[in-house]
Structures are given as structure tokens and as C-alpha cells.
Amino acid sequence: MHHPRPASRATDPRATSPRAAGALVESPLQLLCTVEAHAAGYGGTDTHVHVRDDVPALGDALAAVRELRLPEGLTFDLAGRRSALTAREPVWLVGDAFSGLFQATAPLRRTERIVLVDDGLATLELCRLLVRRAPLVRIGSRAPAPRRRLGAVAAGRLRSLAADGRVTIFTALPLAPDLAAGLRAQGFEVRPNRFGWLTAQPADAAMTEPTIVVGSAMAADGLIDQDRYVDWIRSLAKEGELRYLPHRRQTPELLATLASIDGVVVDAPGAPVEIRLRGLRAGQRVLSLPSTSTILLTTIISPLGVPVTALDVPADWWTPRASADHRAHLTSVVDLARQARAAVEDASENDSPEANE
Numbered sequence: 001m002h003h004p005r006p007a008s009r010a011t012d013p014r015a016t017s018p019r020a021a022g023a024l025v026e027s028p029l030q031l032l033c034t035v036e037a038h039a040a041g042y043g044g045t046d047t048h049v050h051v052r053d054d055v056p057a058l059g060d061a062l063a064a065v066r067e068l069r070l071p072e073g074l075t076f077d078l079a080g081r082r083s084a085l086t087a088r089e090p091v092w093l094v095g096d097a098f099s100g101l102f103q104a105t106a107p108l109r110r111t112e113r114i115v116l117v118d119d120g121l122a123t124l125e126l127c128r129l130l131v132r133r134a135p136l137v138r139i140g141s142r143a144p145a146p147r148r149r150l151g152a153v154a155a156g157r158l159r160s161l162a163a164d165g166r167v168t169i170f171t172a173l174p175l176a177p178d179l180a181a182g183l184r185a186q187g188f189e190v191r192p193n194r195f196g197w198l199t200a201q202p203a204d205a206a207m208t209e210p211t212i213v214v215g216s217a218m219a220a221d222g223l224i225d226q227d228r229y230v231d232w233i234r235s236l237a238k239e240g241e242l243r244y245l246p247h248r249r250q251t252p253e254l255l256a257t258l259a260s261i262d263g264v265v266v267d268a269p270g271a272p273v274e275i276r277l278r279g280l281r282a283g284q285r286v287l288s289l290p291s292t293s294t295i296l297l298t299t300i301i302s303p304l305g306v307p308v309t310a311l312d313v314p315a316d317w318w319t320p321r322a323s324a325d326h327r328a329h330l331t332s333v334v335d336l337a338r339q340a341r342a343a344v345e346d347a348s349e350n351d352s353p354e355a356n357e
Contacts, residue, residue: 021047022089024102026119028061028248028272029292030095032198033117037093037170039071039197042115044091046073053078057248057269064271068201095119097126098138100147103154114161115168118193120292121329123171124336130155130162131182139329162187172296174339195300198274206279209265211242214273214288214297217249218330223322224289224313230257236287237263245273273297280306289313290333298340310337 021044023034031051038047051058062076090112094102096119116126125139135151136158137143143151161167165187172193175183180190213233219226236242243265246255259266270276273293277286282305288294294310302308310333318327 019045020089021091021093021115023047023049023093024095024099025049025051025058026055026096026099026101028057029274029296030117030119031058031061031065032272032274033095033119033170033172033193034093035065035070035074036193036195036197037115037117038074040170040191040193042168042170042191043093044073044089046075047091047093048089049074049076051076051078060270061272064275068198068275071197091115093117096122097154097158098122098136098151100150103136103150106154106157111161111166113166113168114158115170116158117170118172118292118296121333123169123173123292124175124332125329127169127175127179127183130158130186130188131179133159139325159186165189172299173292174295174336174343195274195296198278199300201278203279206281207243207277207284209241209243210284211236211240212277212280212284212286213242213244214286214291214293215245215247215250216289216291217247218289218313218322219254220247220249220251221321222319223326223330224317225319226254228314228317230254230261233258233264234261237261241265243267245276274300277301277306280304282306285309287311290330292333294333294337295340298337298344302341302344308337308341310334 021038023043025031025034031049034047034049037043051062062078088110092109092111092113093115095117096102097116116123122138126136129136134155135148136155137148137151158167163186167187168189168191169183170191170193172195175190183190213236216229218224219229233242233244241263244258245267246269248269255266258264274296277297278300280286280301284306286294286297286301286306286308288310290310290313294308298308312334313327313331
């Protein structure tokens with residue numbers, strides 16, 4: 001029997017990291033978390049980021065990231081899908097372990113170490129499947145048999161590397177104790193992403209509206225009724241002016257409808273919300289339907305006195321396309337956001353002068 005090797009206890013990952021690392025980035029959040037992973041020392045001294053060139057929102061996100069003070073050793077390659085196929089860096093940072101590109105190349109790559117960074121709720125599902133020793137297939141996906149076999153091989157590769165202490169999960173999501181324990185039992189190293197690099201950046205000019213709504217893809221994906229979603233935004237606008245930050249999959253038609261509502265300012269697509277909302281201050285609030293961004297924003301801006309709230313989806317909003325598993329998966333964000341808020345509040349209390357007396 002192959003027993004997992006204990007995870008490294010080194011306080012600075014750079015102490016044992018090879019010089020070269022590569023990253024496959026396929027979404028704005030993956031890009032942001034990859035920069036954080038490099039800044040925290042989980043890449044190499046040099047980390048080359050292979051960015052997909054066929055995701056429009058990624059270009060905006062990369063431009064926004066480049067305007068900040070980047071940690072040393074980062075380079076970016078916009079031929080991401082093509083260059084990732086032939087990349088040979090010994091450390092590989094991956095945001096989407098469900099990606100066909102990752103799963104097709106993982107068994108062939110001679111990797112010294114893999115670092116899994118956040119990709120929204122998919123990261124939670126990935127952790128659950130790894131603990132259950134199941135194939136890596138997206139929730140709600142009707143994957144054909146060859147695709148499931150590919151997911152099983154990729155999962156086996158990750159577990160094999162983890163058993164040798166060679167996989168780190170770098171996440172800002174609060175993992176349930178039993179889930180974290182199950183991962184560590186297989187040798188996965190679980191490390192928290194507290195967005196230390198981003199929170200140290202100068203904040204952008206603050207938005208002035210008292211309410212900021214982070215757009216949800218659930219209407220665009222057909223999981224909730226779009227008319228109910230629009231009515232919700234309309235009801236919020238009656239309480240006061242609000243700014244709406246679109247999700248990258250929302251349609252121009254929906255955004256035009258929202259922009260026509262009195263009191264609603266619809267932002268143009270652009271940088272990830274985690275970057276754009278750093279300038280908010282006490283007296284403002286952020287609302288969203290269940291979304292990973294509410295968890296991440298809680299870590300980033302709640303310490304500034306800005307409440308971030310993930311709202312439950314009313315039962316009559318769901319469409320038949322949203323399966324019971326899908327609903328439970330999305331609804332779990334509400335509890336996770338509360339856990340993240342409690343962790344921030346505990347950290348604030350521990351850092352207070354009274355706590356240090």
C-alpha cells in the first residue's frame with residue numbers, strides 16, 4: 001500500500017520551489033489566483049502564465065492585473081492553449097482541473113509539483129470528487145464514456161502526485177473540516193489564499209452608489225427565471241441607486257434591460273470584481289446571488305467595513321434546467337459566505353488592541 005508522504009512544513013514555499021513554473025489560465029478568477037499563488041511562493045522563482053486567447057474577458061482581466069504592481073518573476077503568454085501543450089515547466093499551476101486541455105496533458109507531463117488554484121465553485125466540487133476518488137467530471141455534465149475515462153485518469157494522476165506530497169490546493173474557500181481532512185489524508189497540501197498581494201495594492205477610486213450588485217450567470221445559463229431576476233434588481237433600485245457589475249456570460253439584451261431601470265448604473269465588462277471593488281468603504285454594501293465572488297470579496301473588503309451578502313435563491317426562481325444537485329451546489333455558497341464572514345470577524349477581533357492586551 002502506498003502511504004501518503006507528509007506535506008512539507010516549510011513556512012516559505014520558495015525555499016524548495018524550482019526556478020521555473022507554468023500556469024494554465026482559462027478565466028479571470030484563475031488569473032487573479034495564479035498571481036496570488038506566485039506572490040505567496042507556490043510557483044517558481046519565475047512563473048510563466050499561459051493565458052487562453054479565446055476568452056474575451058481574459059484580455060480585460062489581464063490588462064487590469066498588469067496595471068497593478070506585479071510580483072517579480074511573472075510573465076504572460078497570450079497563446080495559452082497552444083503553448084500549454086508543449087510547456088515543460090516542473091511546477092504547474094492549474095485553475096481548472098476539469099479542463100479537457102489539462103486532463104489530456106496531465107498524464108503526459110513530467111511534473112515535479114502541481115498547484116491547484118481557485119476556479120469558483122468548481123474548486124469545491126473538485127475537492128469532493130478527489131476525496132470520493134471519483135472521475136473529474138463537471139457537475140451537471142453528461143460526459144460520454146471517453147470523457148469520463150479521461151477524468152478518471154486525471155484524478156488518478158493528481159492523487160498519485162498527492163501521495164508523494166506533490167500537490168498543493170491553494171484556496172480562499174472555507175473547506176468543511178471533513179473535506180479538508182479527507183484531502184490531507186490522501187497527501188494533498190491545503191493552503192489558504194488570503195489575497196495578500198491584492199489587498200496590498202493601492203485601491204481604485206471608490207464607486208459612489210450605496211449598493212453594488214455583482215451579476216450572476218444563473219439567468220444566462222438558464223438556471224433561474226430571467227424575469228424574476230430583473231424584478232429583483234428593479235426592487236433594489238427602488239431602495240436607492242445601485243451599480244450593477246455584469247457577469248461575463250450575461251447577454252447584451254439582459255444588460256440593456258437592466259440599464260433601462262431608473263437608478264441602475266450598469267458597468268462595462270472589465271477587470272475582475274475582486275480588483276474593481278477594493279475602493280469601497282463603510283456605508284456601502286455588496287449583494288449577489290450565490291457566487292464564489294461573495295466569498296472572495298468577504299476576505300478582501302469586509303475588513304474595510306463593507307458587508308458582502310450572498311442571498312438565497314427563492315424556490316420559484318429555479319427553472320427545470322437546475323437539477324437538485326445543481327441547486328444544492330449553488331446554494332451552499334450562502335453558508336460558505338457566512339463562514340468566510342465569521343472568519344474575517346474573528347481575525348479582526350484577534351487583531352484588535354483589546355485582544356492583544
